[in-house]
Amino acid sequence: MSPLLHGLSFDVEEFFHVANLRERFARADWKDVPSRIDIGMGRILDLLERCDTRATFFFLGWVAERRPDLVRRCLDGGHEVASHGYEHLFLNQLGPERLDEDLERTEEVLVAAGAPRPTGFRASTFTLTRETFWAFDILCRRGYRYDSSIHPIRHPLYGVPDFEPGISRVQREAGRILEFPVATFPFCGRNLPVGGGGYFRLLPGAITRAAVGALERRGRPAAFYLHPWEFDPDQPRQPAPLLKRFRHYLNLHRTLPRLEGLIRRFRFGTMQEALTRAGF
Numbered sequence: 001m002s003p004l005l006h007g008l009s010f011d012v013e014e015f016f017h018v019a020n021l022r023e024r025f026a027r028a029d030w031k032d033v034p035s036r037i038d039i040g041m042g043r044i045l046d047l048l049e050r051c052d053t054r055a056t057f058f059f060l061g062w063v064a065e066r067r068p069d070l071v072r073r074c075l076d077g078g079h080e081v082a083s084h085g086y087e088h089l090f091l092n093q094l095g096p097e098r099l100d101e102d103l104e105r106t107e108e109v110l111v112a113a114g115a116p117r118p119t120g121f122r123a124s125t126f127t128l129t130r131e132t133f134w135a136f137d138i139l140c141r142r143g144y145r146y147d148s149s150i151h152p153i154r155h156p157l158y159g160v161p162d163f164e165p166g167i168s169r170v171q172r173e174a175g176r177i178l179e180f181p182v183a184t185f186p187f188c189g190r191n192l193p194v195g196g197g198g199y200f201r202l203l204p205g206a207i208t209r210a211a212v213g214a215l216e217r218r219g220r221p222a223a224f225y226l227h228p229w230e231f232d233p234d235q236p237r238q239p240a241p242l243l244k245r246f247r248h249y250l251n252l253h254r255t256l257p258r259l260e261g262l263i264r265r266f267r268f269g270t271m272q273e274a275l276t277r278a279g280f
């Protein structure tokens, strides 16, 4: 049997799209904020090329519309292009009808940039929770193969702590879709988030590697996620409440070497490849 493959992914958004800085950057002002996305994207794409690794890029439609060249660069590198929705609204803010429109608009933008119609989706800020399970119906109707919007942890804003932490099939009236949640590791009766983002920058690299190794020994592929702004330690600091500042700026200089260490130790591929390799 071929070795297990973990899913590597990036949510392609600017630093000013992040929920932690939402109060600072109003939607109407986004167009006037100087873009820094090339800094992070350049570092990510160089790293993946250097390590001969492919990944999934969940593009925000807002970004893809302005930067179709970035979409094409990902495609040229052999990466998967998927949807992160159009403008980073939480699913509970969108509601079913607007989610449908938001997905359609993002699909159109990605296809116009030269990508195949996306078959994978990740909601803004993991806001697919028990209250927004209706999103699965819309994704099924629109023909998505998989979703990666559930984080099976306890968190004040999101999370479905009792959701199946491995890959699972979600059966809905509208059809069936795969869920590939961000990786967690059971620890002291809870699921410890080990699949990227702020926790990846917070936890020592050795802990993440140990957790991914343990998941691998259980035959469980890990879904991993990061953002371009996490590879940009020199981004301008924004005033925000202390906890939000901590989450956003912690250890940004460590993201790149830590990810390289992880990629060189384990085998990563696109989310689609990891699902297929796992037999789904």
Ligand SMILES: [Zn+2]
Binding pocket: 011, 013, 084, 088, 123, 124, 125
């Ligand atoms: Zn996002």
